[in-house]
Amino acid sequence: MRPHLRGGRTTALAALLSLALAAPIAAAQAQTAPSAGPAAGPTQQAELPRQYEVTGPATRTERTTLAATGVSIDEVHARSVVITATRAQAMAVRKLGHTIRQLPAPPTAAPAPHKPRGREFPAGYTNYHTYDEATKEIDALVAKHPGILSKQVIGTSHEGRNLLALKLSKNVTKDEQEPEVLFTAHQHAREHLTVEMALYLLNEFTSKYGSDSRITKMLDSREIWIIPDLNPDGGEYDIASGTFRSWRKNRQPNGGSRAVGTDLNRNWDFKWGCCGGSSSSPSSETYRGASAASAPEVQVVSKFVQGRNVGGKQQITAAIDFHTYSELVLWPFGFTNDDTGDGMTKDEHDTFATLGKNMAATNGYTPEQSSDLYITDGSIDDWLWGAQRIFAYTFEMYPSSFGSGGFYPKDSVIPKETSRNREAVLRLLETADCVYRAIGKEGQYCKSG
Structure with missing residues (x-):
């Protein structure tokens, strides 16, 4: 493209x-x-x-x-x-x-009459959830909707915080032969709106099940996985001082360097470090890590996704990884400028592009192949497709520019900018049983077509 x-x-x-x-x-x-x-x-x-x-x-x-x-x-x-x-x-x-x-520095917490507690969002951002607040909300939802929502601790971050996978399905305690869809958020620490996106989906699916026909049908016929926070350490660090630190990476030390952190979205074990789309320097914003999947958070989620391969068949068919910002819908590959070639047939590319444009038409984002922007390697979407054959997209959420808030839009935008992706998410879910339906080739590629 x-x-x-x-x-x-x-x-x-x-x-x-x-x-x-x-x-x-x-x-x-x-x-x-x-x-x-x-x-x-x-x-x-x-x-x-x-x-x-x-x-x-x-x-x-x-x-x-x-x-x-x-x-x-x-x-x-x-x-x-x-x-x-x-x-x-x-x-x-x-x-x-x-x-x-x-450019101007990120926002700073306003002076307060009391000594602020650690790890809080500044004034104007307090409706964003800290890690602890998000965990409490998730636990409350699981307790309220045990028939359709379950929680698993799938591992821990470098600093020992639990990494969660939430499952939504009609028979949530059973592993049924249903298409599975994965939603992930918060690989990059400063992208706090993505955690709100995950929480929105959890609330929307649980509160509307039984009353909204499309949501009800999806939970009756799909298994939906949401990993709401891949980088809790980085997220907490970004807000800990009362001033946003514009922090991107995780908080994993790098031996022999004062620089901290690995860019999780350059650390996945597919075409890792292959193509000039990441850095070997620990001080870089796009440091790819000492080796592929060297970040504990990437290891945890990789193992989880690989565990959804049952009997030689990957159960997860489609995925969205939420990021901010720029209002984009992106698809693989990032490591090459080629639309097709090794690892991507024309039909596969056309399916990615058609469904991506379809989703972008609902939220007003710009659809394009990831490498149309610049080369990246070791990204989650390339890994999900290249290693697992999952139709995986990246959504770069609101805003469109630094001038509209950049990585730190005020909390007043949360309801509008999370619900803005509702239709796109539903369309992905509705296509997940046979993604090739997007190009009218379900009969060729899907047994039930």
Whole structure:
């Protein structure tokens, strides 16, 4: 596919950012960021990353070269991008010949008359759920709806927090021969809206079962899995100081380096580190880890998904991994610019593209192949399809730009921006028994077609 870049917004975005830009890179202050988890080790990050507007990159090749400096690309326009980088990485980007400007820092907690407790969201964000708050809400839902919702602890994070898998189905205690669909959230720590997306789905499916015909039919004929928080350590660290830290990675120390964390969405064991779509440097925002699936959180979820292979057949047929931001629906592959080839037939590509466009038509997102933006390797979608043959998508949620809130939109948007994906989720679920129905080839590929 050709890139669907939002070039029409570029001029307006540049004007907005020009008014809002902070001091130049050289004036950026280094910040100490001690770990804030229950099992924090002595290794610490010397400097927190910041966001920058980069003017110049206009092609996916140029954006891939930009990403090779170790930055994460957060937002793409026709002739500019927004990145997250350390000062050294930002200087490397400047040496590529691009114009680069530092953006305002993330929001800070407002002064309070009492001493704030640790790991709370700042004012204006308190309707977001901390890890403990999300766990309590999940437990309450399981207790209220035991016939259709169950909880499993499938492993623990680096700092020892439970990683949960929630199952929704009519006969939730039984493993039936039904299509299974997986929804995952919060691989990247600062993307808190994705946890709210997972909680929205849990609440929507449980509260509407028996009254909403489409939801009822799906729970009667599907097994739905929701993993609401892949990176609880990083999420808690991002809010622990009262100032959002713009933290992306997990909180796993890296031997021989002061830099902390692995980018979970570059650590999956398919085409890991193959193609210039991740970094080997621990200080990078896209550090892929010491080896494939070296992050404990990736190991846990990989084992869970592999465990859904029953009798040689993967029961999970479709998946969405929720991220923020940019309002995109993305599909594999990320590691190659080719639409088809090794690991992707034309029918498979057409199925991905057709269903992706179908879902995007419901939420107003832009649909495209992941590599249309820039090359990535070791991502969850590439692994889910390449290793498990699951039709897996990434949804980059609200907002569309840094100027509209970036990674930290106010909590007032939560109801609208989570429910915005309701129809897309239902369409994926309704197609999950035979995803090839999207291109009218169910008779060729599905036994029950």
